[in-house]
Amino acid sequence: MPDPTPASLPAPPYYAVVFTAVLSGAAAEGGPDGYQETDDRLMKLAADQPGFLGVDAARRADGLGVTVSYWRDEESIAAWREHMEHALARAYGREHWYASFALHVAKVERSYGFTSGPATPRP
Amino acid sequence: MPDPTPASLPAPPYYAVVFTAVLSGAAAEGGPDGYQETDDRLMKLAADQPGFLGVDAARRADGLGVTVSYWRDEESIAAWREHMEHALARAYGREHWYASFALHVAKVERSYGFTSGPATPRP
Numbered sequence A, B: 001m002p003d004p005t006p007a008s009l010p011a012p013p014y015y016a017v018v019f020t021a022v023l024s025g026a027a028a029e030g031g032p033d034g035y036q037e038t039d040d041r042l043m044k045l046a047a048d049q050p051g052f053l054g055v056d057a058a059r060r061a062d063g064l065g066v067t068v069s070y071w072r073d074e075e076s077i078a079a080w081r082e083h084m085e086h087a088l089a090r091a092y093g094r095e096h097w098y099a100s101f102a103l104h105v106a107k108v109e110r111s112y113g114f115t116s117g118p119a120t121p122r123p
Helices: A035-047 A074-082 A084-096 B035-047 B074-082 B084-096
Strands: A014-023 A052-059 A064-071 A098-115 B014-023 B052-059 B064-071 B098-115
Touching: A014 A074, A014 B014, A014 B098, A035 A052, A035 A084, A052 B064, A064 A074, A064 B052, A064 B064, A074 A084, A098 B014, B014 B074, B035 B052, B035 B084, B064 B074, B074 B084
Parallel strands: none
Antiparallel strands: A014 A064, A014 A098, A052 A064, A052 B052, A098 B098, B014 B064, B014 B098, B052 B064
16 A cells, blocks of 8 residues: 555646546455455556656545546556556456446646645645 | 445546545544544535536545545536635645645546446447
């Protein structure tokens, strides 16, 4: 599980990919067979891709998870989408892990941040 | 807690507001004093605003939560931002509930969905 701080990002514009997914079957901690290992592995792989800027992710006890990854541009999103291991995991996930999911690709136009103590608006 | 399904949305374009927040102090289920009641109340209020399209939200045991709300246009986001009760809750939250947060306003350019069984790409 990543550090409990929001992803640290450059000034907009950049892209956000919102992935909301519901795990099928027992939505226990860690998810169904092979899910957590693959998720961890993909997070590490994604972080190594050109244009990857950061990720914020959380999952509820009922199995619904929200993962927002941030990318420099459309090209870096497209390249990650076509990465073989990522593509295989998506196909496997549709068969075995997910009851449903939705994916939204969005261009971030502005962003603000706050850390307790003095307010620190982002550029 | 909402239903464990991703928000059902119209075809893009629409807007996503990504709110990633870390609760301060004990990040127990429910969060610090008054947090959960206010969060529930604001979710209901948001759902009644013109232009509100849906929300996906999850929180981790370590206190980091990701809430993505979806809106028809910039105007509906601006109106919700200026809603008195929402503004008061934001000010109170900065003082009492949040160790840190980040907010990203983004225009969704494309979206896909899947429900187990036959694939159902969105328009």
